[in-house]
Amino acid sequence: MAVAGSEDPAPPSPCRPGSSAPARITIMRTFVLILLLSAAPLVAQQHRFEDVVRNLRNPDPKVRLASVQLLRESRYPEAIEPVAALVTDPVDQIQLEAIAAELSFFLDEDVRTKKRVAGFVEVRNPGAAAEAFELGPLAFTSRPAPPELVESLLRAIDDENPKVRSEAIYALGTIAGRVLSEGESTQLIKALDHYDPAIRVAAARVVGRLNVAGAGNALLTAVRDSQPPVRYAAMRALGEIHETRAIQPLTEQLNFYGKGEGAWSALDALARIADPSSVPLFKARLADKDPFLRRAAAEGLGRTGDASELAALETAAGSDPSEMARAAMVFALEKLGRNYMPRLVESLESRKIAPQVAEYLVELTHDKNPAVAQAAAHAIDAFKARK
Secondary structure, eight states, rough: OOOOOOOOOOOOOOTTTTSSSSHHHHHHHHHHHHHHHHHHHHHHHHHHHHHHHGGGGGHHHHHHOOOOHHHHHTTOGGGHHHHHHHOOSSSHHHHHHHHHHHHHHHHHOOOOOOOEETTTTTEEOHHHHHHHHTTTSSSBOOOOHOOOOOOHHHHHHSSSSHHHHHHHHHHHHHHEEESOOOHHHHHHHGGOOOOOHHHHHHHHHHHHHHHHHHGGGHHHHHHSSSHHHHHHHHHHHHHHOGGGGHHHHHHHHHHHHHHHHHHHHHHHHHHHTTGGGGHHHHHHTTTTTHHHHHHEEEEEHHHHTTOTTTTHHHHHHHHHHHHHHHHHHHHHHHHTOOOOOOHHHHHHGGGTTHHHHHHHHHHHHHHHHHOOOOOOOOHHHHHHOOO
16 A cells, blocks of 8 residues: 555566566567567568579479579579579570579679660570670679589580580680589580580680690690681680690791781780790780780780880880780789889770780789789779779
8 A cells, every 4th residue: 555645666667577477478479579570571582582493493494494584683692503403404595594594693793685676676695605704804703603503514515506505615614713623624625626616616715714724735636626716716725724835836826827816816825825935926026016916915025024125015005006905015014013003903994905904913913023912902802892
């Protein structure tokens, strides 16, 4: 009973030990309900993702296709392995959609797979993977492709549909992101002898990009292929894998062709191998009328460390009519110890030569000068952060 003049005691707080049991239960139930409601969208999203993944195994091709398309739009990296199985689906359209989906999981920005016709009608671009391959090393994530995906892409290289074959091999070269195992390398090297010359070309390019060191013998054979594009791609790949046994054959090819893509491919390979014996060739071609040959010559001088043409390189870095060749001169000067990193980074803003410059920066991250390597790594990080 309350005493006159005094206040009633405050009711016990439900959060304090003095709270009644029913009050504490009510508060706890409310708290749990709030948690469940806030988590509901995430749970529903997870259930939907799992349902879509299950439908990748649906016997109805339309359902499988729709599932791949949904996963492609979502760009969930968790879908990489489940979608890999559909790269070898019996339906061509599903295979192509699966490859496009895998590309979307790895690329920082989606590749345009449609193009305008007559200004307003859009049709599928037949070479999305090949286009992605051309974007350069900074266009995709550093996430390595799982073995299941690599295996599916390698199997699809022998598909009956030429478009599937092409998309598969270029997708492999774009997103593998790691050194291939011995078995994977063997399968890719086998494609250098494919009956389709377009696949032989692609195989050489991908072998070079992935630095498949064991491909030297097959590439030396491919330099004598009946198809010129295969020969050119094989020469460039020999340079990318730094096959020193190819120095003499490449020099002979350069002398044989003299000009054009054959000569440029040979000089490009020699510039990548960067053996001192090739320096006279680089010096002789530094002022060639062909910008591709000027580019290769500059790169060769930079990589071999030959500073005898510094003045010519510095002049050409500012006056060469070719943007591509100017970038190569800047790269060579950076390799030769001049501080041209800011100029090189500035060139990344040019969509035309960004892939070329990106390759230079990645190469410079392995420079023997720690300051150069660190500056290149910082430039790459800053570029990716802006994208």
